[in-house]
Structure formats: C-alpha cells, structure tokens
Amino acid sequence: MTIAATDRCTVISADCHAGADLLDYKPYLESKHHAAFDAWAATYVNPYEDLLADTADKNWNSARRLAELEEDGIVAEVVFPNTIPPFFPSASLMAPAPTREEFAQRWAGLRAHNRWLADFCAAAPGRRAGVAQILLNDVEEAVKEVRWAKEAGLTGGILLPGTPPGSGLPELYSSAYDPLWAVCAELGVPVNHHAGSASPPLDATEPAARAVFMVETTWFSHRALWHLIFGGVFRKHPELKLVLTEQGSGWIPGVLDMLDYYHSRLVAAASKASTAESKFGAGLAAMMGNPPSEVWRENCFVGASFMRPHEVPLRDRIGIDKIMWGSDYPHDEGTYPYSREGLRIAYADVPRNELRAMAAGNAARVYGFDLAYLDGIAAKSGPTYEELAVPLETPPADATSPVFAPGGKVRVW
Template sequence: MEGKSRANTGPGEDEHYVVISSDSHAGAGLRDYKPYLEKKWHEDFDAWADAYENPWDFVDPRLEREDFDFGEEEILTGAASWHSALSWDSPRRILHMDQDGVAAEVIFPNTAPPFMPGSVFAGTGPETRTEYEQRWAGLQAHNRWLVDFCSEAPGRRAGIAQVSLFDIDDAMAEVRKIKEMGLTGGILLPMDSPLSDSPPLYVSDLEPLWQICAELDVPVHKHAPVPPQLPHAERGGPGMVAISAIENHFYNRRGVAHLIFSGVLERHPSLKVILTEGGAGWIPEHLHQLDTIYDHGKNADGFRRFLQPAMEPLSLKPSEYFQRNFFLGASLFLPSEAAQRYEIGVDKIMWGVDYPHSEGTFPYSREAISHTFADVPPDEVRAMLGTTAGEVFNFDMQLLQQVADRIGPTVADVRTRPAKLPEVPGQSMSPVFA
C-alpha cells in the first residue's frame, strides 16, 4: 500500500492529470447517416437500412437476463453497442467524460456505416463496382458525420476517419479531405479477418497512401478486429468469438512485421502507426523475435541469405522502428502491462477507456487509473494518461489542462489505491478489474 501511504505528501500532489482516452467509439444512429449521403443513394440506403441486422448482437452476455432490452441499456459489449444512443448523444458523453475524469477522447467508429455488412468495418469486400461505390459513399458519410460530432465538443475530440483500400486514389483524396475538415485522429485501416479482401500492408500499391499520411501527419490506426459477418453461414459456429480473441494479437503482430520488413517505415520515417485495444504484454517478446530475424538476415551464410534482400535496405532494427514510429492505444491496460512499461516504451503508451463498451472502464475509470498506476512515478503517469496522446493527435494541451483542472484526477488521487474495485461481472465487465 505504498501509494496510499504517500497520498498526501510531496510536491505536486494536487496537480490534475490531463486524461485523454485513446480508445472511444461513436457513430450516427443507423438512419441518421442519410443526410450525409448524396441523394442518388437515398433509395438504396432506405432499402439497406430496412434490411439491416447486426449479426453480432449475441455477444453481449446480458442477453441471458429476462429483463434485458437493447433499447434501455446504454453500456453494451463492443460489437453489440451500436444500439446505444451513447454512440451519438454528445451531451450525455460529455457528462460521462467529466464523471470519469476524461478531458478528451480519440474516436473510432461504432455504428454500421451505410451499405457496410455487419456492425464494423470488416468482412468480405465489394463484389462489383457499384457495391464499392455504395460502401465508399457510406464511409464518407460517416466521416462527415464525425466532423459535425467532433465540433460539438471543441478541442475535446479527435475523430478517426474510415478509408477503404480497394481504390487508393479515393483513399488518398479522402485523407486530404479529412485533413481539411479538421479530423485530427487519423485514418482507420480495414479490420483484419480471414475473409478480408483488403490488400496486406506490405503491397506496393499502398505506397502512395503511406506517403501522403506521412506528409500530412495523418496517423494510421489498426484496431482490435472482431469476427466478420460470414455470408451464407450462421455466425461461423460457436468458436468464432474465441478464435477472434486469440487472433487479436496475431493481426497486430502481423501488421508490425508488414510495415517494418517491407521498408514502409524506412521510406517514411515520420509515419505514425497506432495499435489499439490489442494488448501490450506481447510487444517485448515480438520485438525480440523480429530483431532476431533481422540479425539473421544480416548473416549471408546458409539459408539465412534468403532474408538478406529484405534486411539490407533497413537502417534500424525492428525494435528501433517500433520505438520511433509506433504508439499503443492502451485501453483495457492492465497493472501487469504497466509493470512492463520500460520494455514497451513509456512514451509509446496511451491509456484509453473503450467507451461506451461494457468491457471498457466507464464509469470506473478513476478506479482503473489508480489501480494500474498507483506505484508509477507521476511524470510517467502524465505521459501515459495524456501528454503522449496530446502530441500524437495535436490536442491543445493548455485548453485540456483547464478542463482537467475542473474534472481530472490529481496526483494524490492516482497514488491512492481504490478501497474497493467494481465487481466483475456484476458492476463491470472490464478485464482491468478481473
């Protein structure tokens, strides 16, 4: 209980931390996207909306309750949470942020963009040009809705736009557009899945996209994948959710290797890549593995010579590229992961709430922060809770400090361990408290 014993001693104990959630989710109500679509798509949109069903509602375990009602619940499990009005109710979100001590949020999508299958940006690709154009119009509609949503809380939101990789010219034009519109969160790459038709990140076709993102300082995000909608199959069988959970780390590892060994980060040293809600404990071991491959590739003897062409252009080790280019959206950040912070990189970690998902820490984020960071030096806590995210997403930290001075946790608050953690699963389903 070292943190508690020094809660009221030492300089700076009353300083308020600026807390920026690196992982929040929002989206319009299903039919509220219509005004953001060109009129030529309205009839098709109405037909799509009439037929839309979320194939992943069943993942919320509270469905077993006799009194469970999607229309009444606010905090729902990830893939089911598009039902919640908290996805789009800006005033309610601000109240919740203040309650949780969160000064600002980085916003991923949550609801189904027009014409997209399922509840998230995953699954099979479009089969025709018309289907592609519909889906692309739907993603752009979400991005333009998000601009308006962020404007309802000036300085406290960084919205992440969605892009498709099926037409790189369209994707590049959208990157320029979101930069003009003021979405400062960056772009979300399509979520990985066994059925995804999106190109892997190492293909040369994507080179112009990396270049423009680096030039315009637009961060590139990979977020934890979820099971895709499976055409002509009933949810893919009972093991699909468990399979998705175990593959979460796999796809993040895959993305790190793609961007490093293909030379993307050598060619674009300023490119920011963020991995969110994919855990953090796997990183030291994975970087060791990549560094070993790199070292082997520098040895021209025997079978290792086949690695040499990939390693020759690289001026840094994989772990060095990681420290330069990558950041972690560390939602669901565990005390055990905080203990690995030096191996991961203190200045790489950006704490997050995962609002409004039931696996996130709301409404117990204050408890989650002190539970994880009570024994961590304040300068390191300050970086992981806010200042790193402030730099990555260009937040006005002076403005956010004014917000934090009103609602944020103090150094003393964080140093004082919670007297009691919320019960799992009765009060929270966050693994932080498990």
Template sequence: MGDHSRHVIISADCHGGADLTQYRDYLAPAFVDDFDRWAAEFTVPYEDMKGPDASRNWDSSRRAAELESDGIVAEVIYPNTVPPFFPTSSLASSQDGVAGAADLARRWAGLRAHNRWLAEFCQDLPGRRAGVFQIMLHDVDAAIAEVRWAHEAGLTGGVLLPGAPPGAGVPPLYDRSYDGLWSVCEELGVPVNCHGGGAGPRTGDTPVDDMFFLLDLRWWDINRFRHLVLGGVLARHPGLKVVFTESGIGWIPRELRKLDRLFDSMRSTGTGGGIAYDAASAIDDLSLRPSEYWHRQCHAGATFVHPTEMAIRDAVGVDKILWGGDYPHLESTYPFSSEAVRTAFSGVPVADTERMLAGNAAEMYGFDLDRLRGVAERVGPTHDEVGAGLDPATLPPEAAGCPAFAGLVPGAAKVRMGDNRGSGK
C-alpha cells in the same frame, strides 16, 4: 506538463457513430434510394446498440457528461455503429465479404457518410474529440483523397487502417501500391491507427466462429505490425506514425525480441544465429532493427491497461503508451475509469503517468493540454489519489466486467468482452 494537482485524462480509445437514420443526410445523393431500401430491411446486430444506452454513440451532451463524470476530458473516437450498406460494424467487417464492385461503391459511400457525420460530431465539442476517419483499400487514389479531405475537415484522430488478410481482395499492406497512401499520411502528419479486431477475417457467424475470431485477434494484430515493419513500410516512410490500439501491450517486448533475432539471422550480410535463411534476404534494405522502428514510429493504444502491463512500461516505452477506456463498450472502464487509472498507475512516477494518460495522446492527436486542464481541474483524479492506488476490495462487483480489473475482484474471469457480438467487435 506542469505542477497541476489533477491528472488530465485523454481516452485514446473510444467509439461512436450515428444513429442509423442520421447517416442518410450525409450520403451522396446517388445512394439515398439504395439507403432507404437497405435501411428498411436492416436489423441492428448488436444488443448494446438497441436499448436506451445506444444513444451514447451519438448523443453529444450525454456522452460529454458521462465521460466527465468518469474523469475523462477528451477522447479519440473510433467507429462503432454500423455504417450504411455494411452488414456489421465496419471495424469487424475488414475488407472481407464484399460481393463485387457495386457493393464496394455502396460501402465506400457509407464510410464517407460516417466520416462527414463524425466531423460535425467532433465540432460539437471543439478541442476535446479527435475523430478517426475510415477508408477502404480497394481504390488507393480515393483513399488518398479522403485523407486530404479529412485533414482539411479537422478530423485529427487519423485514419483507421483496414485489414488486408488473405481473401480480402486487396494486396497485403507491404505492397508498393499503398506507398502513395503512406506518403500523404506522412506529409500531413496523419496518424495511422490499427485497432484490435480489424485486421483478420471472419470465418462465419456461429458461436464457434466467434470463439476462433476472438482467439485469433491478437495474432492478426501482430501480423499487421510485422507487415509494416519487415515489409519495409516504416523504412520507406520514416515520418509515418502508427498506433496499435486495443491489442494489449504485453506482446510488444516479446515480439520485438523475436523480430530482432529474426532480423539478425535473415540478413544475408550478417552472421545471425538461431534461424536459417539460405537466400538473399528480403530485409537487407532495412537500415534499422525492428525494435528500432518500433521506438521511432510506433505507439500502443493501451486500452483498459492492467497493472501487470504497467510493470513492463519501460520495455514498451513510456513515451509510446496511450491510455484508453473503450467507452461505450460493455467491457469499457466506464463508469470506473478513475478506479482503473488508480489501479494501473499506482506507484508510477507522476511524470510518467502524465505522459501515458494525456501527454502522448496530445502529441499524437493534437490536443491542447492547456485547454484541457480547466476541465481536468474540475473532474480529474488528483496526483496523490492515482499514486496511492486503491484497495481492490473496495471495487464494486460490476467492475469485474472490465479487463482493467482482471483477477483483482471476484468474478473478473467473466469479462463482458467475451460476448463481442454485443459490442460491435
């Protein structure tokens, strides 16, 4: 990536969306009257989308200025605001809670409106925003058509894969009915993004339900990985690229070891060990071990990565890790992203740091690093600053709200992430 003195930082995990009334202009005409009725009764459910900072989601100039002030020169934009006809953030809604065909049609129209708004929003800052577009899984042909439209429209952030938990009304992700979707993503080089919190069902809206939803998030994220690997999706589509974002990275080496042992034991043609499986195996058609599929096709969106996670970077794969800051969520690294980078990447070789902060994201999402360096030379932290790290005692108390600083400053246990009802997740 050159001998430049400052790091290019791409956040592979940011969030955005239109103000509620803005979506009206992007809806298909047949849904406008329904939108007016829905919007008249809708109340925004998230506190951080009601106050003066809500505009961070859609105010292009404010967003660009704040990210630059934080050392970030480009971003991958996942959804955040509530799209038309959804009760909550689409990221948190998964496929569950849909009452019937009419609701499905309205929600699909709402997601398509978001995608069209997002395409224009990314064009406001060419080359520095990669928008992640949305689909639903109830109509695979419609999803395939949306992938082709989004690719043509320049939404380079790839597709957000909805959850398909039990009760969602759609088949599990390893079902062959989705093969056409995987094929078009493979054909067009469209990344498939799995964002933390989007794979599992919600059991209700009480504080107890919220607690268990948070506790179960990681399990559902890992389960989605298992379905794609052991279910044969990655084997059938070797050119498919999958990114698991905001799920942490500490689970990855453990899960790969576990699945490799399971794989060796389950194969009916092998001796295996440790796990009994007394029938012809469902995984006999897999030519690679799970860890090999990970290293061939999978990546980790390492949102607010912690120094303890950097310690296992080689086991995950330095070429697999994409740093993210989670702007504008309450638990994001903003406005301490430079401090978060210095904390996590202290002592890490410059070449490895460059890959994880920018190179991997540029390859995945099509950013032009030469184009971004001009901005980075103005706002990015220097190689020396990042390599030297920082003294945690110099961090302000407000930094304790971000998991990147967990255990490093007083109050870090009181992570803002604990009130996810305020941040759309």
C-alpha cells in the same frame, strides 16, 4: 479545501467509439445513394444489442458523452467507429473486406460516416480527435479521403483496415499502398490499426469459433506491425506514425525481440553463400532499414486501453513515451463509469510524471490535443493524483471491464 490544478490528472482516452444513429447517416450520403439507402435501411436488422438499447445514444449524443466522460474523469477522446455505416452488414471494424460489387456502396457509407464524424467532433472543439475510415480496394480514393479528413479537422488520423486471409487484398507490406503511407507522412496523419479489424470471418454459431476469435483477434491485428516494418514503410516514410489500439501492450517487448532476431538473422544470411535461408533475407536490409526495435522507438505507439497491472512493469521496455491509456467508452468492456478505478488498479505505484505521459501527454502529442487547454478542464473534473496513487484492492462489484477480472490485479514487479 481547494485542490490546485496541478494536483489533478488530465486524462485523454485514446480509445473511444462513436457513430450516427442509422437513419442520421442519410444526409451525409450523396443524393445518388439515397434511394438505395432507403431500401437497405427499411429491411436492415441491427445485430448488436447495445445499439438497440436505450443507452445506444451514447454513440451520437454529444452532450451526454461530454457529461459522462467528464464525470468519469476524462476530458478528451480519440473517436473510433462503432455504429453501422450505410450498406454495411455489421460494424465496419468487423465487416469483411467488400467485394468489387459491394465496394462503391460501402465506400459511400464510410465517407458518410467520416462527414458525420467531422460535425460530431466540431461540436466539442479541442476535445475529440476523430479517426476517419478508408477502404484499401482503391488506394487513389483512399488518398483523396485522407486529404479531405485532414482539411475537415479529423485529427485522429485514419483507421487502417486489416487484410485478413481470404480478403483478396494485397498484404499490408505491399508496395501497392505506398501512396497511402506517403500522404499520411506528408500531412502528419496518424495511421491507427484497431483490434478486430484484421481477423478472418468466423462461424458465430460455433462456441469454439467464438473462443478462437477471442484468442486470435489481437494476433491478427499485431500483424500490421511486422508487415509495415519488414515492408520498409518507415524507411521510405520516416515521419509516419503507427498506433496499435486495443490490442494489449504486454506482448510488445517479446515481439520486438523476435522481430529483431529475424531481422539480424536474415540480413546476416543474405550475405553468405547461396543457401535456402539466404534467399529469405535477400534485399531485406536495403528495403527495411533499421532493426524493428529502432523503428518502434521512432515511429510506433500503443493505444493500451485500460492497461492491466501485469503490463505496467514492462512500460520502460515498451516506452513510457509510447503508451496511451484508453477507456473504450461506451463499450461494456470499457472502464466507464469506473475509469478512476481502472487507472488506480494499473498505475497506483507509477510516478506522477509517467502517469501524466500515459494518461494524456502522449495522446496529446500524437493526436494534436492542446494539453494546456485540457488541463484547464481537468482542473475542475479530473481525478487527483492523490486519489490515483491509492492501490485498488477491491474492484467495483458491478464493473464489467476485463481490467477488473480475476487475475487483473496480479503484479509482476
């Protein structure tokens, strides 16, 4: 039986990761850094087992990625970093902010990654939206890199680093970053904030520290939302888009309620007689503009990697037009090779038009994918809507994604 194209679901992963093999970054470095790179690479020991395994080439093998993602039902991807850029001690998402002495070399390393990524995306036209990396130590240089990334075709936007306690950087609400928000708004460049990029350093030798990191890492990433809202970033730059990726989505309605509460409370207090609380609200209304929930509806999105079933009933409060599903390929906590099952466990009871929006339509709108072009590819390899409508009762025995973890099937309707 022939399956009509309209019976297949187009799936864009709004959360995948890639990077070059370590030595392959060298041609993308300015020649003045080559000697230092050779010395660094000769003694560098990669701390990540998955980047030393036989499967590490999933990060840079273009043909393998296309084949595996397509086999998994995914026709396009938003590409965040994964491997170690030159002069970094660990993956750039996890590395602490560089010191003044480290900045020049690490900035060169990130620029090399961005140029590698532009070539990597060009190898699969229309199917990869690469996310360029920046550092916040030099805003003027970051602005130049945003302009370069736009011209180079990196349609995924930029990855916003965190400013964790102790980083020495101004907080994200600081006006120091206004030129960065302005250029992103001007060029239509999405600002992405990914989990893991805003947590303070931890003592990896302590089991408790590792557990605390798991509990707190998403919270530290959430902070970007209220920093930018209360900092008035979206009032000054109403075209700016903020995407919060791999941080879950169930927290959003409650946090928006909380932010609205503080906004209304502080604005009201500022208009009253001089009190301790009135000082906290002074200037807030004029600076930030609309209430946080309105800012969310106008400017913000969530890369809700493998949305879990208990989050799905909140989709109307989050905004069906705000949610973008992701597989987190090639991480072992991602849904590959069971992305169809990952979609089923969450979205089996969701109407087709809503599923299409969360699986592809929203990502196409935010990152500029040609949905009609991708529909043509999905017509051959995408999962059928009929398949995705069947609830998943038993997860695959060898699945490693937390979407299949005990409790992941709990439904709150």
